[in-house]
Amino acid sequence: xxxxxxxxxxxxxxxxxxxxxxxxxxxxxxxxxxxxxxxxxxxxxxxxxxxxxxxxxxxxxxxxxxxxxxxxxxxxxxxxxxxxxxxxxxxxxxxxxxxxxxxxxxxxxxxxxx
Amino acid sequence: xxxxxxxxxxxxxxxxxxxxxxxxxxxxxxxxxxxxxxxxxxxxxxxxxxxxxxxxxxxxxxxxxxxxxxxxxxxxxxxxxxxxxxxxxxxxxxxxxxxxxxxxxxxxxxxxxxxxxxxxxxxxxxxxxxxxxxxxxxxxxxxxxxxxxxxxxxxxxxxxxxxxxxxxxxxxxxxxxxx
Numbered sequence: 001x002x003x004x005x006x007x008x009x010x011x012x013x014x015x016x017x018x019x020x021x022x023x024x025x026x027x028x029x030x031x032x033x034x035x036x037x038x039x040x041x042x043x044x045x046x047x048x049x050x051x052x053x054x055x056x057x058x059x060x061x062x063x064x065x066x067x068x069x070x071x072x073x074x075x076x077x078x079x080x081x082x083x084x085x086x087x088x089x090x091x092x093x094x095x096x097x098x099x100x101x102x103x104x105x106x107x108x109x110x111x112x113x114x
Numbered sequence: 115x116x117x118x119x120x121x122x123x124x125x126x127x128x129x130x131x132x133x134x135x136x137x138x139x140x141x142x143x144x145x146x147x148x149x150x151x152x153x154x155x156x157x158x159x160x161x162x163x164x165x166x167x168x169x170x171x172x173x174x175x176x177x178x179x180x181x182x183x184x185x186x187x188x189x190x191x192x193x194x195x196x197x198x199x200x201x202x203x204x205x206x207x208x209x210x211x212x213x214x215x216x217x218x219x220x221x222x223x224x225x226x227x228x229x230x231x232x233x234x235x236x237x238x239x240x241x242x243x244x245x246x247x248x249x250x251x252x253x254x255x256x257x258x259x260x261x262x263x264x265x266x267x268x269x270x271x272x273x274x275x276x277x278x279x280x281x282x283x284x285x286x287x288x289x290x291x292x293x
Contacts (some may be wrong), residue, residue, distance in 0.1 A: 018135055020133075022130065022133060022166075022170060023170050023173055023174065024130035024131075024133075024173075025132060027211075053133075053134055053166065054132050054166075055166045055167060055170045055256070055263075056167055056170065056261070056262035056263040056265075056266055057170060059149040059262050060261055060262060063255075063258055064260050065257075065262050066255055067255055067256050067258075070255050070256065071256075084159055084163075087159060088163055088266070091163070091266065091270065092227070092228060092262055092265055092266055092269060093227040093228060093246065094227070094258075096227060097255050097258055099193075110190065
C-alpha cells in the first residue's frame with residue numbers, strides 16, 4: 001500500500017500505491033505509515049498521486065499518523081494530491097495541519113530547509 | 115422547492131468492494147441530469163464527498179439491512195436521501211424520547227478547526243450545523259479530531275438532516291444542495 005521510492009538525510013519519499021483509500025483499508029494504511037516512521041525516524045513525504053477516492057476513515061487515519069509523527073518530532077508532508085482530494089482536505093480545514101506541496105521535489109526542498 | 119424533474123432509486127448492499135462502483139453510478143446519473151443553471155463542477159465535487167460518506171456510513175452502521183438511496187434533481191436543487199434500518203445514529207436513543215425542550219442544540223464535536231452541532235428540530239429529527247474555529251499560528255495537532263464523516267457532509271451541503279422513525283426503525287439522512 002505504501003512503498004519507499006527515495007530517501008534523503010532528513011526525509012523519506014513514500015508512494016501510496018492504491019487508488020481507493022477508505023474504511024476497508026484505513027487501518028492498514030495507518031499501520032504502514034506508523035511503521036515507516038518507526039523504521040526511518042525521518043519526515044515522510046507522502047506522494048498521493050495514485051489516489052482517486054478517499055473517505056473520512058482515510059483522513060482520520062492520516063491525522064492519527066500525523067499525531068504520532070509529531071510526537072516523534074517528525075512530520076508527514078503531502079504531495080501529488082488530485083484537485084478534488086485537496087479540496088476535500090481544505091473543506092474540513094486539514095490544510096491548516098498538513099504541509100501540502102504540488103510535487104515531491106518542492107517538498108524535499110522545503111524539508112531540507114527545516 | 116420546485117417539482118422534481120428526475121429521480122433515481124439505488125439499493126446498496128453495504129459491501130466495501132462496491133463502494134466506488136456505487137458512487138460512480140450515482141455521480142454519473144447526477145452529471146447527466148443537472149440543469150444548465152447548476153455549477154456542475156461544484157455540485158459533482160460535493161455530491162462525490164457526500165455520497166462517499168453516506169456509503170461509508172452504510173458499511174459501518176447498516177448491519178444486515180440494505181441501504182436505499184434516492185437522488186432527486188429539481189430545477190433549483192439536488193436532494194440525496196439515504197434510508198436504512200440499521201443501528202440508529204448515536205445521538206438518538208431508540209428506547210427513550212429525547213428531552214427536546216431541555217437542550218435542542220448540542221455541540222457534538224469540536225477542535226480548533228471546526229465545531230459541529232446537532233440541532234433537534236423535533237423529537238426524531240436532527241439538523242447538523244458547523245462553524246469554523248479560530249486558532250493561533252501554531253495549531254496543536256494532538257487536539258485535532260479524527261472522525262470527519264458528519265462534518266464533511268455538513269460542510270458540503272446547504273442542509274443536512276437525520277430522522278429516526280421509531281415505528282419502522284428507519285434511519286434517514288437527507289442532504290440538500292442548492293443550485
